[in-house]
Amino acid sequence: MAADPVLRLEAVSKRFPGGVVGLDEVDLTIATGEFLSLLGPSGCGKTTTLRVIAGFEQPTGGRVLLDGRDVTALRPYDRPVNTVFQDYALFPHMDVAENVGFGLTLRRLPAADMRRRIAAALELVGLADKIGARVAALSGGQRQRVALARAIVCEPRVLLLDEPLSALDAHLREQMQVELKRLQAELGTTFVMVTHDQTEALSISDRIAVMNRGRIEQIAGPAELYDAPATRFVAGFIGTMNVLEGRVVERRGDGLLVAAGPLMLEAQGEGPGPGEPLAVGIRPEDVLIEAEAPDTAAARLVGTVFHGRSLRLHARLADGTELTIDTPRRAASAGFAVGDTLFLSVRPGAARTLRAA
Structure with a gap:
């Protein structure tokens, strides 16, 4: 300014x-x-x-x-x-x-x-x-x-x-x-x-x-x-955001390692010390669908929405947490069906810490 x-x-x-x-x-x-x-x-x-x-x-x-x-x-x-x-x-x-x-x-x-x-x-x-x-x-x-x-x-x-x-x-x-x-x-x-x-x-x-x-x-x-x-x-007001409740595992440089259910997240921003509760936000485009691996979390696909150049997927983790995922249609050429198991991770550093107000 x-x-x-x-x-x-x-x-x-x-x-x-x-x-x-x-x-x-x-x-x-x-x-x-x-x-x-x-x-x-x-x-x-x-x-x-x-x-x-x-x-x-x-x-x-x-x-x-x-x-x-x-x-x-x-x-x-x-x-x-x-x-x-x-x-x-x-x-x-x-x-x-x-x-x-x-x-x-x-x-x-x-x-x-x-x-x-x-x-x-x-x-x-x-x-x-x-x-x-x-x-x-x-x-x-x-x-x-x-x-x-x-x-x-x-x-x-x-x-x-x-x-x-x-x-x-x-x-x-x-x-x-x-x-x-x-x-x-x-x-x-x-x-x-x-x-x-x-x-x-x-x-x-x-x-x-x-x-x-x-x-x-x-x-x-x-x-x-x-x-x-x-x-x-x-x-929640600007765009679509997944807001997850987690706990701080440790500080990592300028960010935090946060455990949110089965997901381990590298989050940017301020937050409390290890063991303390913390809310984090993740944009749908930063949730990645990958092959099954030790650092991925399994989720069940519960819905899909056509968004033109992308598909919006709604998935539920094993602990009941729901995630919204945006994926390019060309990357989803094989198609998705409700009930499919997806293996998810979050783009490193994409999660943001959120304060209450």
Whole structure:
């Protein structure tokens, strides 16, 4: 992350009537030009965080700073931020140009400047030919682009996106993910996006803050979150993860040797001393199917799922532990049948130690 922060949350809390905790002393620093996603399940605090940044919610504790200036008490329209809402919030009685330029009219800019900026914003989102179109005549993807153009035309320091692609079908959503990242890179504007879609966050974010119960459990780049989740929650929320309960056998360099049922695992990360219990996470692609050998564990195949280029296998070890295994289809040309015995090992160093929270 760049050393120049545009946005900081310092110990921000939000408690709703009845004592419901929305945010619990959240600390967050976002760099200028960064694309950061707030990711988590419903009720985790991600939308509340966005609304506090925008000024739609007042925190019950802590501060919000933009470019080092405390804006905690400022009203939304006094902050250099704009928001793209989940439902787009376009004005149906206005054409595209009027929708895009609405924020500029409040600033009383000269008409020539407004026309230039509206045209430039629509060019950026690929809708220059729709400048006079009615909103009702646009597709869902085009309406999303109009909402983006309306947000960027005012040149905000931070652009906030609240589940911006959730109303689109899967194919269009994937296209818009590419467009959103392209637009952010071209503008150099700081984007903060709320999403519950892990694939979306992993695809386009520079960093992701994974939230749970009003707190940030881990904030890191997509690869680090996937390869080295810090907690059980993050491991279970990002991708598919086998979480096994084991005990530390011994320390080995920077890692640990862990016994998890019949499996002996070389795990990376921090952990307790020998004999102590420990949870470890293993990605399905790191569980290997091998020939029977002393260092493999036998498992019974209980189910298979077709995943295009790979097969997802569900197997049960002798102690009842269930494992999910991803294997390339070409490596499985002989086929698998429920009830088959598989001999499994784990790629050395692929297991990760997981803390509770």
